[in-house]
Amino acid sequence: MTEVVFPSLSTDNVQAEGVVATWFVTDGEHVEADQLLAEVQVDKVAGEVPAPVAGTVHLLVAEDTAVVQGAPIARIDQ
Amino acid sequence: MTTIQSPVDATPLSGHRLTTSKAMVEGVELEMDRDPSVVYLGEDVGAYGGIFSSTAGLLDRFGPTRIIDTPISETGFIGLATGAAVEGMRPIVELMFADFMVVCLDQIYNHMAKIHDESGGHVTVPMVVTTAVGGGYSDGAQHSQCLWGTFAHLPGMKVVVPSNPYDAKGLIISAIRDDNPVVYMFHKGVMGLPWMVKNPRATADVPAGDDTVPIGKANVVREGSGVTVVTVSLSVHRALEVADTLAADGIDTEVIDLRSLVPLDRETILRSVGKTGHLVVVDEDYLSFGLSGEIAATVTDVDPGMLRAPVARVANPDTPIPYSRPLEYAILPRQDRIEAAIRRTVSR
Numbered sequence: 001m002t003e004v005v006f007p008s009l010s011t012d013n014v015q016a017e018g019v020v021a022t023w024f025v026t027d028g029e030h031v032e033a034d035q036l037l038a039e040v041q042v043d044k045v046a047g048e049v050p051a052p053v054a055g056t057v058h059l060l061v062a063e064d065t066a067v068v069q070g071a072p073i074a075r076i077d078q
Numbered sequence: 079m080t081t082i083q084s085p086v087d088a089t090p091l092s093g094h095r096l097t098t099s100k101a102m103v104e105g106v107e108l109e110m111d112r113d114p115s116v117v118y119l120g121e122d123v124g125a126y127g128g129i130f131s132s133t134a135g136l137l138d139r140f141g142p143t144r145i146i147d148t149p150i151s152e153t154g155f156i157g158l159a160t161g162a163a164v165e166g167m168r169p170i171v172e173l174m175f176a177d178f179m180v181v182c183l184d185q186i187y188n189h190m191a192k193i194h195d196e197s198g199g200h201v202t203v204p205m206v207v208t209t210a211v212g213g214g215y216s217d218g219a220q221h222s223q224c225l226w227g228t229f230a231h232l233p234g235m236k237v238v239v240p241s242n243p244y245d246a247k248g249l250i251i252s253a254i255r256d257d258n259p260v261v262y263m264f265h266k267g268v269m270g271l272p273w274m275v276k277n278p279r280a281t282a283d284v285p286a287g288d289d290t291v292p293i294g295k296a297n298v299v300r301e302g303s304g305v306t307v308v309t310v311s312l313s314v315h316r317a318l319e320v321a322d323t324l325a326a327d328g329i330d331t332e333v334i335d336l337r338s339l340v341p342l343d344r345e346t347i348l349r350s351v352g353k354t355g356h357l358v359v360v361d362e363d364y365l366s367f368g369l370s371g372e373i374a375a376t377v378t379d380v381d382p383g384m385l386r387a388p389v390a391r392v393a394n395p396d397t398p399i400p401y402s403r404p405l406e407y408a409i410l411p412r413q414d415r416i417e418a419a420i421r422r423t424v425s426r
Contacts, residue, residue, distance in 0.1 A: 019272070021272030022097060022270060022272070022281055024094070024095040024096070024281070025095070035094070036094070036096075036100075039097065039270075039272055040272075041272035041273060044273045046131070046271070046272045046273070064276070
């Protein structure tokens with residue numbers, strides 16, 4: 001099992017909150033390594049979240065809910 | 079003007095989900111990979127990735143000789159792109175907001191759009207002007223206009239307006255390959271940007287390959303028999319939403335996404351109005367002297383007898399776009415005004 005965490009977009013505030021703006025995959029879908037999973041956002045800065053490994057992805061947070069940087073947003077079972 | 083591309087099968091074999099902005103970038107990336115004469119220049123297109131994410135990641139991929147940040151000097155860099163195109167390159171030049179056309183219209187209209195005809199057809203100008211359009215997010219009167227009617231009014235340029243990820247990718251590829259100047263107008267509200275109003279229709283499957291969308295071909299995005307709505311860009315999404323609402327009341331709405339204003343697919347409009355007898359045009363540009371009048375004339379020039387009711391036009395009134403959110407919403411062709419216009423039209 002591999003955790004996918006919310007990337008660190010704000011270096012000034014490591015505890016900054018952001019949101020998953022868009023999930024490009026659905027819960028339980030098979031993903032390839034490096035496939036684009038989500039676009040996340042802190043303030044007006046957006047970042048991409050690629051899959052670290054291939055496997056079955058489980059989404060842990062819904063779009064538009066607040067998440068602290070570094071918190072897990074998905075899990076990939078290999 | 080000539081059209082170099084022909085319609086292709088639009089069914090994706092394998093795809094992946096992207097936002098409209100990412101789909102546009104993917105199209106640019108594929109063409110830059112394929113053709114070394116393609117470059118992208120404009121304000122904040124490099125490290126920033128375009129203020130509406132039209133070039134995100136391209137600087138890392140292609141470097142500063144092909145992804146070129148320019149000074150705030152639209153006349154200078156659009157002239158630069160025109161010269162490069164005349165000399166055989168295929169530049170894409172970004173005009174950050176369509177509103178800024180007025181500071182560089184001499185380059186756009188007196189040079190880019192005229193050189194081909196002035197040369198007796200000997201010189202081609204294969205370039206793309208990409209530009210952000212549209213309101214709805216309180217950016218004020220000088221950053222919220224669509225102005226596609228103004229571009230389309232001036233001969234010598236093709237004008238394309240994608241409303242979704244699939245068309246954004248397919249049309250940018252077609253635009254880059256076209257030997258004519260093409261103005262590619264993307265509404266900020268269809269790009270799927272995290273910081274704009276959430277728009278589920280701005281994320282969709284696109285084919286992985288370099289599938290093109292033909293320039294000059296409208297898309298019937300919803301079939302219906304009772305009334306035709308002709309529209310473009312973000313208003314397509316609003317019209318589709320309204321069509322779903324009205325279906326519950328037995329009003330069967332056909333929605334046409336024009337996708338290209340120049341050339342305009344008049345045949346698709348006529349075929350639809352011939353079937354429904356009712357026409358509503360939704361245009362997020364100014365009402366007078368623009369797209370909505372052109373669409374109405376497209377029908378009446380051929381056969382006014384097709385219409386069983388007068389044409390309804392839902393457009394921005396002829397006034398600058400307000401900054402105040404309630405006032406801005408009041409003038410934009412939003413769902414409430416579209417729904418009222420359709421109900422009024424079909425009841426006549």
